[in-house]
Amino acid sequence: MVYIRRNIWNMSSDDPIVVSYANAVREMQNRDINDPTSWLYQAAIHATKLANPLSSWNQCRHGSWYFISWHRMYVYFFESMVRQIVIEQGGPTDWALPYWDYNLPGQNSIPLPFRNATLQDGSPNPLYVSERAQGINSGATLPSTITNPAFALSRLFFVGASEFGGGKTDPKYRFWSLTGRLEQTPHNDIHNAVGGPFGWMSDPATAAQDPIFWLHHANIDRLWWVWQNMPQRANPTDPDWLNQPFGFINTSRQPVQITALQIQNIVAQLNYDYDTPSTTGEPLFTPPGTGGPNDIEWPEPWPKLSANRFDIMTLEETMPELLGATNQPLFLAEESAKVRLSIDDRALRHSASLINQGQLKRKVFLDLEDLDAEDNPGSIYSLYLNLPENSPEDVKPAHHIGNVSLFGVERFQNQNDDHLNHTFRISIDITDFLEEQAADHTWQDGENIDITFEKQSLGLPAQSEMGEEAASDSGTPDTPAIKIGRISLRCE
Amino acid sequence: MNNRIPILDRHTLAGRIKHKLRIHPELLFQIPIGLSLILLVLSYLPYTTPLTHIFNPHMAHQMPNLPKQLLLQMPALMLMTLIMMGPAALPGIRHAGISSLYWRRKRSMAEYAFGYLSCWLLCDVLLMACLMEFDMFFKKYQILITFLVISAFWQTSFLKKRFMEKCHKVTNLPPKGYRAELASIRFGIYNGSACVGTCWPLMAVAMSFTYGKIIFILLITAYTTIERRHEKPGELFRLSGIAFGVLSVLLLLPALL
């Protein structure tokens, strides 16, 4: 049979799927940490701060092309373990993990069953965690800048830091910095938004202890499935990606190995599917600036890009060419910041004129280099390209090119970990944005590029609805700044 | 696409070399390192004076006028430093290159190399001066063993790790103007001083070897090259620390017997 993962927001708090998830979580939380079916053991497979970790712990892959595939495997084995416990407890035999699609209207706050510390009978709610960002448990809403997967889904290629799935990395390393666009937005941003500066979700070592983690990852997995089924997209065919085995523990508590080749088709190979219309071809959302919901079947490549327009070469064959950069590091702590990058005309002449009859000659990337922070500040900044001063809100989406958030930054500071040879960075392909802006004359000078950073915050509910949270709030402590060593423009 | 950088003909050797240099601009700096190595090996051929003898502190101190002697040692010291520490500088040189506008790529790499080597030169002079002084009071093997023991401890110390982190860190590189030139030099000094911090005992050992110096130089070269590129150098630190410890005991045995 095929298990169907359903949208949590379409379930009531007493839906058997929700209730049995809560019961299974409670049962797992009561089990000993050395038992592979225990809650802490399962979370530790992702990452843990515990000393003397077991060899099956600390396995997660981030900032890498393995991010998406490793997490599909992880969630799959977790789900089968929970299903087994649900069945043991007399719950539904077709139990499947629900997902949280925060990008749907009205669903951009944490689902109701996760909010209250206690259940109706007064017992503690296993799905509740107090270690979340302020306001989350009162129903604070997440901004669409961080929930919208449209840009990630618009990437036609899987492999590459500015593509859908992330850059090719060595499987040994757990935290690398070739973060793909899906991993950044919505994945990393949602982690930060739900966890805030101090919550569990903001740190890879505690994230999977929050029961909402699994619903978030089910949604990330669903988005991969959506992407896979969109036209022109394909998963990597590189054997290094396909055949790399990763170890997990199955429901019989036995270690097993699985490769990306075995998880390509969630229905045929893994016996699960999603209830969304995504797999039947209905639109999930409308990418900004591409007309109403009726004229497209699939989210169009956004705004437009055909696979053959640039002869794609690997990094080994091209030399990235710097076009311009900032003089000083930027420290993001305020609500907003603006940076101007001048394109060096000698570099421009050398690398061919960027714009020719409304078409860019080469791909242009915006790189945020050498990102750092004392700790993950939990903050998220949106980046806008050439956003005019005092733009009204409805103009912003057309200039929004991505976000900065530092989920996992702690790992880069851990000297015993494996981060000596690289720094945290974010690369965004802005070719299409520049082209659009040049075509409609919002970007006129062709010599300077303005980047505006704006802090994204949760839509907090009214004080009266905040309950305990409002009472405990005695002013937010200063969050540490995000340092961006250099912002640069590169073409390839 | 007619404005693209011309595609090189990769069927000819010249084309292939040009292509390689376009992708790896830092390889240009491999040339002086390679030449130094050849020079060193050649000097060991029969009827030549091994270059490494020139900067033998034992011989040097027998001559008067220490500053002048130090000055005479400089070329050979530079050569040894280039061979042993040059390969470890290549990743930094590369970063300085590819993070710069194309027209100041070579300049930026040269500035980095200048900053990096200046740090080592300073360290070399200080070490050499110390060795010359020590040589008047101690036997050669005593100096060597002392530095081997220091190396063994240093390799496994907390400080080594701290310096190593700085070796891999990058500093901000503005795109152009005087700021860019200063920044490239500063980046070289930043990494170079960290590199001196991680590897000075190795340099001291290399200097205090009298016999078989060339073998040790080659070993250190291989080691620093791997260490700089290794993702988890902590494992290497431990192994090399043990190796130095064993070596010092081996050398100490005949002296004791």
Ligand SMILES: [Cu+2]
């Ligand atoms: Cu995650």
